Amino acid sequence: MRTLILGGTASGKSRLALRMALSAPSPRVFIATAEPTDQEMEEKIARHRRERGGKFLTLEEPLDLAGALRRSSGRTTVVDCLTVWVGNLLHYGEDPEGRFRDLVEEVKTFSGRLFLVSNEVGLSPVAPDPLTRRYVNLLGRLNRTLASLCEEVLLVVAGCVIPLKPFPGKP
Numbered sequence: 001m002r003t004l005i006l007g008g009t010a011s012g013k014s015r016l017a018l019r020m021a022l023s024a025p026s027p028r029v030f031i032a033t034a035e036p037t038d039q040e041m042e043e044k045i046a047r048h049r050r051e052r053g054g055k056f057l058t059l060e061e062p063l064d065l066a067g068a069l070r071r072s073s074g075r076t077t078v079v080d081c082l083t084v085w086v087g088n089l090l091h092y093g094e095d096p097e098g099r100f101r102d103l104v105e106e107v108k109t110f111s112g113r114l115f116l117v118s119n120e121v122g123l124s125p126v127a128p129d130p131l132t133r134r135y136v137n138l139l140g141r142l143n144r145t146l147a148s149l150c151e152e153v154l155l156v157v158a159g160c161v162i163p164l165k166p167f168p169g170k171p
Contacts, residue, residue, distance in 0.1 A: 001113055001114070001151050001152065002107060002110065002114045002116070002149060002150040002151055002152070003017075003020065003114065003115050003116070003150055003151070003152040003153070003154065004116045004118065004143070004146050004147050004150040004152070004153045004154070005017050005115060005116065005117050005118070005153075005154050005156060006118055006119070006120040006143060006153065006154070006155050006156070006164075007119065007120055007155060007156035007157060008119065008120060008123075008157070009119065011156045011157055011158065011159065012156045012158070012159040012160075013080075013081070013117045013118075013119075013156045014048065014051075014080050014081070014117055015051070015159075016154070016156055016161060017078045017080060017115040017117050018051060018052060018078065020115060021056075021076050021077075021078045021113070021115055022055060024076040024113040025076055025113065026075075026076065027057065027075050027076070028055060028056045028057070028075065028076045028077070028078075029056060029057050029058075029059060029072040029075050029076070029077045029078070030052055030056035030057070030058045030059070030077075030078045030080065031058075031059045031061055031065065031068045031069070031072065031077060031078065031079045031080070032045070032048070032058055032059070032060045032061070032080060033061060033062055033065065033079070033080065033081060033082070033084045033085040033088060034062070034080075034081075034084045035060075035062050035088070048080070056078070059071065059072065062084075062085070062088045062092075063085075063088055063089065063092060063094060063099075065079065065082075065085055065099070065102075065103050065106075066099070066102035066103045066105070066106045069103070069106040069107065069110060069114075070106055072112065073106075073109070073110050073111050073112055074111045074112045075112045075113075076112055076113040076115075077110075077112055077113070077114050077115070078115045078117065079114070079115070079116045079117060080117040081117040081118055081119070082116060082117065082118035082119075082139070082142060082143070082146075083117075083118050083119040083121075083139060086135060086138055086139045086142065087135065090131070090134070090135060090138075096138050100138075100141075100142055100145070103142075104145055104146070104149070107146060107149050107150075108149060116146055116150070118139065118142070118143050118146070119139070120143065120155065121136045121139050121140060122136070122140045122143075124136070147164075147165065150165070151165075151166075152165060152166070153165035
């Protein structure tokens with residue numbers, strides 16, 4: 001089963017993914033996409049490591065997310081997060097389209113329990129600069145594609161979970 005967890009910054013997405021993964025079978029893998037680029041990010045990464053404790057094998061992979069997913073197939077896996085990953089691709093001058101295709105293929109064939117964490121950026125106003133608009137459009141398209149592949153899609157707002165797929169009351 002594949003679950004996409006969407007939400008805003010600090011909405012509780014990561015915490016929900018960890019909680020759900022801890023109720024899924026072992027072994028568990030956490031694929032971290034963030035890099036400690038400044039003190040604030042270092043503190044956030046350290047906080048997330050403390051929250052995971054020793055209950056997950058952590059793979060730190062800022063770019064080759066498809067490869068990390070391939071290596072963790074068959075296990076309960078949390079990817080945190082796609083938002084940072086897309087930013088990394090742009091920062092390092094990678095080809096987002098090619099990386100997206102590779103990731104989508106791995107998600108399609110993934111054999112374990114998968115939790116993908118991403119920000120929902122489509123609720124914001126249109127960005128004033130081309131790079132930010134490109135980023136928001138890329139992430140929005142990736143989120144839509146992954147939502148179509150996932151059996152479950154959840155939206156987290158202020159720590160509250162809203163199921164989007166399957167929609168309650170619908171077949």
